[in-house]
Amino acid sequence: MKLLVTGGAGFIGSAVVRLAVARGHVVVNVDALTYAACLDNVAEVAQSPLYAFEHADIRDREAMDRILAAHAPDAIMHLAAESHVDRSIDGPGTFIDTNVTGTYTLLEAARAWWTKAGKPEGFRFHHISTDEVFGTLGETGLFTEETPYAPNSPYSASKAASDHLVRAWHETYGLPTVLTNCSNNYGPFHFPEKLIPVVILNALAGRPIPVYGKGENVRDWLYVEDHADALLLVVEKGEIGRSYNIGGNNERRNIDLVRTICALLDERRPDAAPHDRLITFVEDRPGHDLRYAIDASRIRDELGWSPSVTVEEGLARTVDWYLANEDWWRALQARKGVGQRLGKAG
Numbered sequence: 001m002k003l004l005v006t007g008g009a010g011f012i013g014s015a016v017v018r019l020a021v022a023r024g025h026v027v028v029n030v031d032a033l034t035y036a037a038c039l040d041n042v043a044e045v046a047q048s049p050l051y052a053f054e055h056a057d058i059r060d061r062e063a064m065d066r067i068l069a070a071h072a073p074d075a076i077m078h079l080a081a082e083s084h085v086d087r088s089i090d091g092p093g094t095f096i097d098t099n100v101t102g103t104y105t106l107l108e109a110a111r112a113w114w115t116k117a118g119k120p121e122g123f124r125f126h127h128i129s130t131d132e133v134f135g136t137l138g139e140t141g142l143f144t145e146e147t148p149y150a151p152n153s154p155y156s157a158s159k160a161a162s163d164h165l166v167r168a169w170h171e172t173y174g175l176p177t178v179l180t181n182c183s184n185n186y187g188p189f190h191f192p193e194k195l196i197p198v199v200i201l202n203a204l205a206g207r208p209i210p211v212y213g214k215g216e217n218v219r220d221w222l223y224v225e226d227h228a229d230a231l232l233l234v235v236e237k238g239e240i241g242r243s244y245n246i247g248g249n250n251e252r253r254n255i256d257l258v259r260t261i262c263a264l265l266d267e268r269r270p271d272a273a274p275h276d277r278l279i280t281f282v283e284d285r286p287g288h289d290l291r292y293a294i295d296a297s298r299i300r301d302e303l304g305w306s307p308s309v310t311v312e313e314g315l316a317r318t319v320d321w322y323l324a325n326e327d328w329w330r331a332l333q334a335r336k337g338v339g340q341r342l343g344k345a346g
Protein backbone atom coordinates (compact mmCIF):
# COMPACT_ATOMS: atom_id res chain seq x y z
CA MET A 1 0.00 0.00 0.00
CA LYS A 2 1.00 3.64 -0.30
CA LEU A 3 0.54 5.11 3.18
CA LEU A 4 0.53 8.78 4.10
CA VAL A 5 1.54 8.86 7.76
CA THR A 6 1.08 12.12 9.68
CA GLY A 7 3.31 12.60 12.74
CA GLY A 8 5.84 10.09 11.42
CA ALA A 9 8.76 11.84 13.12
CA GLY A 10 7.21 11.30 16.55
CA PHE A 11 7.32 8.31 18.86
CA ILE A 12 4.54 6.05 17.58
CA GLY A 13 4.43 7.49 14.05
CA SER A 14 8.09 6.65 13.53
CA ALA A 15 7.51 3.07 14.68
CA VAL A 16 4.72 2.84 12.08
CA VAL A 17 6.97 4.30 9.38
CA ARG A 18 9.85 1.91 10.17
CA LEU A 19 7.61 -1.16 10.27
CA ALA A 20 5.64 -0.19 7.16
CA VAL A 21 8.80 0.31 5.09
CA ALA A 22 10.23 -2.97 6.44
CA ARG A 23 7.07 -4.69 5.19
CA GLY A 24 7.40 -3.18 1.73
CA HIS A 25 4.82 -0.41 1.92
CA VAL A 26 5.48 2.96 0.31
CA VAL A 27 5.40 5.63 3.03
CA VAL A 28 5.03 9.40 2.86
CA ASN A 29 5.82 10.93 6.25
CA VAL A 30 4.06 14.28 6.81
CA ASP A 31 5.32 16.08 9.89
CA ALA A 32 5.57 19.70 11.06
CA LEU A 33 8.65 18.84 13.17
CA THR A 34 7.43 20.30 16.46
CA TYR A 35 9.46 20.06 19.68
CA ALA A 36 8.36 16.39 19.98
CA ALA A 37 9.73 15.33 16.59
CA CYS A 38 13.08 13.84 15.73
CA LEU A 39 14.05 12.81 12.22
CA ASP A 40 16.65 10.43 13.69
CA ASN A 41 13.65 8.25 14.63
CA VAL A 42 13.29 7.39 10.95
CA ALA A 43 16.98 7.48 9.99
CA GLU A 44 17.02 3.73 9.28
CA VAL A 45 14.51 4.17 6.42
CA ALA A 46 15.45 7.67 5.25
CA GLN A 47 17.45 6.41 2.25
CA SER A 48 14.88 3.79 1.23
CA PRO A 49 13.25 4.29 -2.19
CA LEU A 50 9.98 3.42 -0.42
CA TYR A 51 10.20 6.48 1.86
CA ALA A 52 9.47 10.19 1.33
CA PHE A 53 9.32 13.07 3.78
CA GLU A 54 7.07 16.13 3.55
CA HIS A 55 7.73 18.90 6.07
CA ALA A 56 4.22 20.28 6.50
CA ASP A 57 1.61 21.21 9.07
CA ILE A 58 -1.74 19.39 9.05
CA ARG A 59 -3.44 22.75 9.72
CA ASP A 60 -2.20 24.02 6.34
CA ARG A 61 -4.96 23.11 3.91
CA GLU A 62 -3.04 24.10 0.80
CA ALA A 63 -0.09 21.96 1.82
CA MET A 64 -2.37 18.98 2.55
CA ASP A 65 -4.09 19.39 -0.86
CA ARG A 66 -0.72 19.54 -2.63
CA ILE A 67 0.69 16.52 -0.79
CA LEU A 68 -2.40 14.37 -1.40
CA ALA A 69 -2.43 15.27 -5.10
CA ALA A 70 1.31 14.61 -5.43
CA HIS A 71 1.36 11.23 -3.68
CA ALA A 72 -2.18 9.80 -4.18
CA PRO A 73 -2.04 7.53 -1.12
CA ASP A 74 -4.15 4.39 -0.63
CA ALA A 75 -4.58 5.35 3.02
CA ILE A 76 -3.92 8.13 5.48
CA MET A 77 -2.73 7.10 8.93
CA HIS A 78 -3.25 10.17 11.08
CA LEU A 79 -0.99 10.28 14.15
CA ALA A 80 0.13 13.93 14.18
CA ALA A 81 -0.96 15.48 17.46
CA GLU A 82 0.12 17.30 20.55
CA SER A 83 0.42 14.36 22.92
CA HIS A 84 1.71 15.34 26.37
CA VAL A 85 -1.03 15.66 29.02
CA ASP A 86 1.08 17.91 31.28
CA ARG A 87 1.72 20.37 28.42
CA SER A 88 -2.02 20.39 27.67
CA ILE A 89 -2.68 21.60 31.22
CA ASP A 90 -0.25 24.51 30.84
CA GLY A 91 -1.21 25.42 27.27
CA PRO A 92 -4.43 23.84 25.97
CA GLY A 93 -4.66 26.13 22.92
CA THR A 94 -2.08 24.26 20.83
CA PHE A 95 -3.91 21.01 21.56
CA ILE A 96 -7.18 22.43 20.23
CA ASP A 97 -5.38 23.90 17.18
CA THR A 98 -3.55 20.74 16.16
CA ASN A 99 -5.71 17.92 17.47
CA VAL A 100 -9.12 19.41 16.65
CA THR A 101 -8.62 22.03 13.91
CA GLY A 102 -5.73 20.10 12.37
CA THR A 103 -7.78 16.91 12.19
CA TYR A 104 -10.67 18.87 10.69
CA THR A 105 -8.37 20.37 8.04
CA LEU A 106 -6.91 16.97 7.19
CA LEU A 107 -10.38 15.38 6.99
CA GLU A 108 -11.53 18.09 4.59
CA ALA A 109 -8.43 17.75 2.44
CA ALA A 110 -8.87 13.95 2.44
CA ARG A 111 -12.55 14.23 1.54
CA ALA A 112 -11.85 16.62 -1.34
CA TRP A 113 -9.03 14.46 -2.71
CA TRP A 114 -11.00 11.20 -2.33
CA THR A 115 -14.05 12.74 -4.06
CA LYS A 116 -11.95 14.11 -6.93
CA ALA A 117 -10.26 10.72 -7.33
CA GLY A 118 -13.70 9.10 -7.89
CA LYS A 119 -14.12 7.78 -4.32
CA PRO A 120 -11.77 4.79 -4.70
CA GLU A 121 -13.20 1.85 -2.74
CA GLY A 122 -9.99 0.83 -1.07
CA PHE A 123 -9.18 4.27 0.38
CA ARG A 124 -8.97 4.55 4.19
CA PHE A 125 -8.64 7.43 6.63
CA HIS A 126 -7.26 5.83 9.80
CA HIS A 127 -7.43 8.05 12.85
CA ILE A 128 -5.12 7.05 15.70
CA SER A 129 -6.46 7.93 19.13
CA THR A 130 -6.12 7.12 22.79
CA ASP A 131 -8.02 5.27 25.52
CA GLU A 132 -7.88 8.52 27.52
CA VAL A 133 -11.04 9.68 25.68
CA PHE A 134 -13.00 7.25 27.87
CA GLY A 135 -12.01 9.01 31.10
CA THR A 136 -11.14 7.00 34.16
CA LEU A 137 -12.02 3.58 35.55
CA GLY A 138 -12.38 2.51 39.17
CA GLU A 139 -10.59 -0.56 40.44
CA THR A 140 -12.45 -2.91 38.11
CA GLY A 141 -13.86 -2.88 34.59
CA LEU A 142 -12.41 -2.36 31.12
CA PHE A 143 -12.91 0.16 28.32
CA THR A 144 -14.75 -1.36 25.37
CA GLU A 145 -15.52 0.31 22.03
CA GLU A 146 -19.00 1.08 23.46
CA THR A 147 -17.75 2.89 26.58
CA PRO A 148 -19.13 6.46 26.60
CA TYR A 149 -16.60 9.24 26.09
CA ALA A 150 -15.72 11.17 29.28
CA PRO A 151 -12.34 12.89 28.77
CA ASN A 152 -10.81 14.67 31.77
CA SER A 153 -7.74 16.53 30.47
CA PRO A 154 -7.41 19.14 27.71
CA TYR A 155 -5.36 16.53 25.80
CA SER A 156 -7.98 13.79 26.04
CA ALA A 157 -10.81 16.26 25.34
CA SER A 158 -9.05 17.41 22.16
CA LYS A 159 -8.54 13.79 21.07
CA ALA A 160 -12.19 12.98 21.86
CA ALA A 161 -13.26 15.93 19.71
CA SER A 162 -11.11 14.67 16.84
CA ASP A 163 -12.59 11.17 17.17
CA HIS A 164 -16.09 12.67 16.89
CA LEU A 165 -15.12 14.59 13.75
CA VAL A 166 -13.80 11.40 12.15
CA ARG A 167 -17.02 9.56 12.99
CA ALA A 168 -19.11 12.41 11.57
CA TRP A 169 -17.09 12.57 8.33
CA HIS A 170 -17.88 8.90 7.82
CA GLU A 171 -21.58 9.13 8.72
CA THR A 172 -22.21 12.40 6.85
CA TYR A 173 -19.89 12.23 3.84
CA GLY A 174 -19.24 8.50 3.60
CA LEU A 175 -15.47 8.98 4.01
CA PRO A 176 -14.09 5.45 4.59
CA THR A 177 -12.67 5.83 8.08
CA VAL A 178 -11.32 3.47 10.73
CA LEU A 179 -10.49 4.53 14.28
CA THR A 180 -8.26 3.02 16.94
CA ASN A 181 -8.06 3.87 20.65
CA CYS A 182 -4.88 2.65 22.27
CA SER A 183 -3.51 2.46 25.78
CA ASN A 184 -0.15 3.89 26.95
CA ASN A 185 2.78 3.05 24.69
CA TYR A 186 6.42 2.71 25.61
CA GLY A 187 9.62 1.58 23.89
CA PRO A 188 12.54 2.93 21.83
CA PHE A 189 12.46 6.60 20.70
CA HIS A 190 10.00 7.61 23.46
CA PHE A 191 10.45 11.36 23.96
CA PRO A 192 12.32 12.05 27.22
CA GLU A 193 9.46 13.94 28.89
CA LYS A 194 7.18 10.89 29.23
CA LEU A 195 7.08 8.70 32.34
CA ILE A 196 9.20 5.70 31.34
CA PRO A 197 12.10 7.64 29.77
CA VAL A 198 12.02 10.11 32.67
CA VAL A 199 12.42 7.22 35.12
CA ILE A 200 15.26 5.62 33.17
CA LEU A 201 17.16 8.86 32.54
CA ASN A 202 16.76 10.31 36.04
CA ALA A 203 17.83 7.01 37.57
CA LEU A 204 20.91 6.90 35.32
CA ALA A 205 21.80 10.46 36.30
CA GLY A 206 21.29 9.77 40.04
CA ARG A 207 18.54 12.39 40.11
CA PRO A 208 15.21 12.07 42.01
CA ILE A 209 12.67 9.94 40.13
CA PRO A 210 9.40 11.90 40.33
CA VAL A 211 6.25 9.82 40.91
CA TYR A 212 2.93 11.70 40.85
CA GLY A 213 0.71 11.37 43.95
CA LYS A 214 1.17 7.98 45.55
CA GLY A 215 1.97 6.22 42.29
CA GLU A 216 -1.32 4.34 42.44
CA ASN A 217 -2.53 5.27 38.96
CA VAL A 218 -2.86 2.21 36.75
CA ARG A 219 -2.06 2.13 33.03
CA ASP A 220 -2.24 -0.71 30.51
CA TRP A 221 1.22 -0.64 28.88
CA LEU A 222 1.75 -1.59 25.24
CA TYR A 223 5.13 -1.97 23.54
CA VAL A 224 5.19 0.55 20.68
CA GLU A 225 6.17 -1.99 18.00
CA ASP A 226 3.12 -4.08 18.91
CA HIS A 227 0.99 -0.96 18.47
CA ALA A 228 2.53 -0.26 15.05
CA ASP A 229 1.75 -3.86 14.04
CA ALA A 230 -1.88 -3.47 15.16
CA LEU A 231 -2.24 -0.18 13.26
CA LEU A 232 -0.99 -1.70 10.00
CA LEU A 233 -3.47 -4.54 10.43
CA VAL A 234 -6.38 -2.16 11.03
CA VAL A 235 -5.56 0.06 8.07
CA GLU A 236 -5.43 -3.01 5.81
CA LYS A 237 -8.25 -5.15 7.23
CA GLY A 238 -10.35 -3.00 9.58
CA GLU A 239 -14.04 -2.59 8.79
CA ILE A 240 -15.02 0.84 7.50
CA GLY A 241 -16.71 3.02 10.12
CA ARG A 242 -15.59 0.74 12.95
CA SER A 243 -13.37 1.49 15.94
CA TYR A 244 -10.93 -0.90 17.59
CA ASN A 245 -9.46 -0.72 21.08
CA ILE A 246 -5.80 -1.69 21.31
CA GLY A 247 -4.21 -2.64 24.63
CA GLY A 248 -1.31 -4.56 26.05
CA ASN A 249 -3.07 -6.73 28.69
CA ASN A 250 -0.33 -5.34 30.93
CA GLU A 251 -1.92 -3.34 33.72
CA ARG A 252 0.56 -1.91 36.20
CA ARG A 253 0.41 0.68 38.98
CA ASN A 254 2.89 3.48 38.20
CA ILE A 255 4.86 2.77 41.35
CA ASP A 256 5.24 -0.92 40.43
CA LEU A 257 6.33 0.02 36.91
CA VAL A 258 8.93 2.42 38.32
CA ARG A 259 10.25 -0.24 40.72
CA THR A 260 10.55 -2.74 37.84
CA ILE A 261 12.63 -0.24 35.85
CA CYS A 262 14.82 0.40 38.90
CA ALA A 263 15.39 -3.36 39.29
CA LEU A 264 16.39 -3.64 35.61
CA LEU A 265 18.88 -0.82 36.11
CA ASP A 266 20.21 -2.47 39.28
CA GLU A 267 21.11 -5.54 37.18
CA ARG A 268 22.79 -3.44 34.49
CA ARG A 269 24.43 -0.78 36.71
CA PRO A 270 25.02 -2.58 40.03
CA ASP A 271 27.44 0.11 41.22
CA ALA A 272 24.56 2.59 41.50
CA ALA A 273 22.03 0.14 43.05
CA PRO A 274 19.51 0.34 44.54
CA HIS A 275 18.02 2.84 42.09
CA ASP A 276 14.64 2.84 43.87
CA ARG A 277 16.20 4.97 46.62
CA LEU A 278 15.74 7.85 44.14
CA ILE A 279 11.93 7.50 44.02
CA THR A 280 10.35 10.78 45.16
CA PHE A 281 6.60 11.30 45.46
CA VAL A 282 5.54 14.68 44.06
CA GLU A 283 2.31 16.69 43.86
CA ASP A 284 -0.23 14.89 41.70
CA ARG A 285 -1.33 16.02 38.23
CA PRO A 286 -4.70 17.84 38.41
CA GLY A 287 -7.52 15.65 37.04
CA HIS A 288 -5.20 12.62 37.04
CA ASP A 289 -7.22 9.61 35.87
CA LEU A 290 -6.92 6.69 38.29
CA ARG A 291 -7.04 3.73 35.98
CA TYR A 292 -7.14 2.89 32.27
CA ALA A 293 -7.61 -0.68 31.09
CA ILE A 294 -8.52 -1.95 27.65
CA ASP A 295 -10.77 -4.75 26.51
CA ALA A 296 -8.99 -5.60 23.24
CA SER A 297 -11.22 -8.56 22.35
CA ARG A 298 -12.65 -6.96 19.19
CA ILE A 299 -9.30 -6.57 17.43
CA ARG A 300 -8.28 -10.04 18.66
CA ASP A 301 -11.48 -11.82 17.58
CA GLU A 302 -12.14 -9.95 14.32
CA LEU A 303 -8.61 -9.27 13.07
CA GLY A 304 -6.53 -11.84 14.96
CA TRP A 305 -4.21 -9.36 16.71
CA SER A 306 -2.77 -9.68 20.19
CA PRO A 307 0.34 -8.14 21.76
CA SER A 308 3.54 -10.15 21.37
CA VAL A 309 5.67 -8.51 24.07
CA THR A 310 5.09 -8.75 27.83
CA VAL A 311 5.74 -5.64 29.89
CA GLU A 312 8.77 -7.27 31.58
CA GLU A 313 10.36 -8.11 28.23
CA GLY A 314 9.41 -4.75 26.70
CA LEU A 315 10.82 -2.79 29.63
CA ALA A 316 14.09 -4.72 29.49
CA ARG A 317 14.39 -3.98 25.76
CA THR A 318 13.55 -0.32 26.41
CA VAL A 319 16.11 0.10 29.19
CA ASP A 320 18.77 -1.50 26.98
CA TRP A 321 17.81 0.79 24.11
CA TYR A 322 18.24 3.94 26.26
CA LEU A 323 21.57 2.66 27.54
CA ALA A 324 22.76 2.18 23.96
CA ASN A 325 21.39 5.45 22.53
CA GLU A 326 22.66 8.21 24.76
CA ASP A 327 23.35 10.58 21.82
CA TRP A 328 19.69 10.42 20.84
CA TRP A 329 18.21 11.32 24.22
CA ARG A 330 20.89 13.81 25.29
CA ALA A 331 20.08 16.01 22.28
CA LEU A 332 16.36 15.97 23.09
CA GLN A 333 16.87 16.77 26.77
CA ALA A 334 18.00 20.25 25.68
CA ARG A 335 14.58 21.04 24.23
CA LYS A 336 12.28 23.54 25.94
CA GLY A 337 10.39 22.22 28.97
CA VAL A 338 12.06 18.79 28.99
CA GLY A 339 13.17 17.82 32.48
CA GLN A 340 10.92 20.43 34.13
CA ARG A 341 7.79 19.80 36.15
CA LEU A 342 4.90 20.81 33.87
CA GLY A 343 1.13 20.71 34.28
CA LYS A 344 0.60 21.64 37.92
CA ALA A 345 -2.10 24.19 36.89
CA GLY A 346 -2.94 27.19 39.08
Ligand SMILES: NC(=O)c1ccc[n+]([C@@H]2O[C@H](COP(=O)([O-])OP(=O)(O)OC[C@H]3O[C@@H](n4cnc5c(N)ncnc54)[C@H](O)[C@@H]3O)[C@@H](O)[C@H]2O)c1
Binds near residue numbers: 010084130159
Ligand atom coordinates in the same frame (compact mmCIF):
# COMPACT_ATOMS: atom_id res chain seq x y z
N1 LIG B 1 1.96 7.95 23.41
C1 LIG B 1 0.95 7.17 23.72
O1 LIG B 1 1.05 6.40 24.68
C2 LIG B 1 -0.33 7.15 22.90
C3 LIG B 1 -1.30 6.21 23.18
C4 LIG B 1 -2.44 6.16 22.37
C5 LIG B 1 -2.58 7.04 21.32
N2 LIG B 1 -1.63 7.98 21.07
C6 LIG B 1 -1.81 8.87 19.90
O2 LIG B 1 -0.84 8.47 18.93
C7 LIG B 1 -0.42 9.60 18.19
C8 LIG B 1 1.09 9.71 18.24
O3 LIG B 1 1.49 9.83 19.61
P1 LIG B 1 3.04 9.99 19.99
O4 LIG B 1 3.18 9.64 21.40
O5 LIG B 1 3.85 9.31 18.96
O6 LIG B 1 3.21 11.58 19.82
P2 LIG B 1 4.52 12.43 19.68
O7 LIG B 1 4.25 13.69 20.45
O8 LIG B 1 5.74 11.63 20.00
O9 LIG B 1 4.61 12.77 18.12
C9 LIG B 1 3.71 13.64 17.49
C10 LIG B 1 4.26 13.99 16.11
O10 LIG B 1 3.26 14.80 15.45
C11 LIG B 1 3.91 15.92 14.85
N3 LIG B 1 2.98 17.04 14.82
C12 LIG B 1 2.47 17.72 15.88
N4 LIG B 1 1.68 18.72 15.45
C13 LIG B 1 1.68 18.65 14.08
C14 LIG B 1 1.02 19.40 13.08
N5 LIG B 1 0.24 20.44 13.37
N6 LIG B 1 1.23 19.04 11.79
C15 LIG B 1 2.04 18.00 11.47
N7 LIG B 1 2.70 17.28 12.39
C16 LIG B 1 2.52 17.59 13.68
C17 LIG B 1 5.10 16.20 15.77
O11 LIG B 1 6.10 16.96 15.09
C18 LIG B 1 5.55 14.81 16.16
O12 LIG B 1 6.48 14.28 15.24
C19 LIG B 1 -1.14 10.81 18.78
O13 LIG B 1 -2.26 11.08 17.96
C20 LIG B 1 -1.56 10.34 20.15
O14 LIG B 1 -2.74 11.01 20.57
C21 LIG B 1 -0.50 8.06 21.83
